[in-house]
Amino acid sequence: SHTMTAESYESEFLSYMIRKSKLVNKALDEAVPLCQPPVLKIREAMRYTLLSGGKRIRPMLCLAACELVGGKESTAMPAACAIEMIHASSLIQDDLPCMDDDSLRRGKPTNHKVFGENIAILAVDAFIALAIKHTVESTSLDVHPRRVLRAVLEMAKGIGTEGLVAGQAADLAGEGMSFDNNEVGLKHLEFIHVHKTAALLEAAAVMGGIVGGGSDEEIESLRSYARCVGLMFQVVDDVLDVTKSSEELGKTAGKDLISEKLTYPKVMGVEKSREYADKLNREAREHLKTFDPDKAAPLLFLADYVVNRQN
Ligand code: GRG
Secondary structure (H helix, E strand, C coil): CCCCCHHHHHHHHHHHHHHHHHHHHHHHHHHCCCCCCCCHHHHHHHHHHHCCCCCCHHHHHHHHHHHHCCCCHHHHHHHHHHHHHHHHHHHHHHHCCCCCCCCEECCEECHHHHHCHHHHHHHHHHHHHHHHHHHHHHHCCCCCHHHHHHHHHHHHHHHCCCCHHHHHHHHHHHCCCCCCCHHHHHHHHHHHHHHHHHHHHHHHHHHHHHHCCCCHHHHHHHHHHHHHHHHHHHHHHHHHHHHHHHHHHHHHCCCCCCCCCCCHHHHHHHHHHHHHHHHHHHHHHHCCCCCCHHHHHHHHHHHHHHHHCCC
């Protein structure tokens, strides 16, 4: 409330996030139980990535959006889990040899390194199916079917050629291309990030607003807010990449650390990238100004958390 200091407000928000992520982790654990062979291996592979300590930003966004429009946290939990499943599946696929060919993710061997490519791909398929099944099955208990349909529709848009897949496709298409014209480079970069990152954050917030019973206007405000936060997330990520690499370069001089990929600092410089992130944060907050500021506090803090994070 208004009498609190900035510090106690921040610690209140941090404990809010910790409490929420514990609930999310528990729900995710229950959503993918171990079972008998031959499916056991797939479930193990799913659990390996799903329960390996992500920041849970997307589920958090979904739950907070639901509560902001007056819904219960438990109502949005299935949708929150579904979005995290989609996120996990996209990470597994992104790390495959035919994509980024990564051997480490969150400091651990990637899914295909542990379970093999065949199992990793089946885990991706199973995740997409489970995300739909889980949302429909568990949300139908207390949400009107029309809203359940809308929520699933938003998730589908976030995954496919209007979302993640489009972002990855643009990323692949841009490999090896040189963007000597900054305007073109920036457009390309923005397209990648709006689709690879913002689309799923948007789906998370919008799904929360839908199942929480939000009005069309409220849902669209949440959409605009989440799109800003998604883009901002990536701008901050790029800046952190540069500042971290140059710190580490002093020690290791590793070639891998100087990435060839297009980034915001490369297009507009570190200083301008930071300014851009701050501008997106202000825009994100602007989209929430029609809500009661006390109720919007978690989402406002989430935006600050994204822009201020150090890793
Ligand atoms: C739908 C299976 C499927 C694939 C779509 C491979 C692919 C096509 C898209 C790749 C999308 C991708 C990997 C985007 C990166 C998004 C991103 C910002 C990842 C990092 O998110 P954090 O920081 O991760 O929230 P944590 O580890 O905290 O969960």
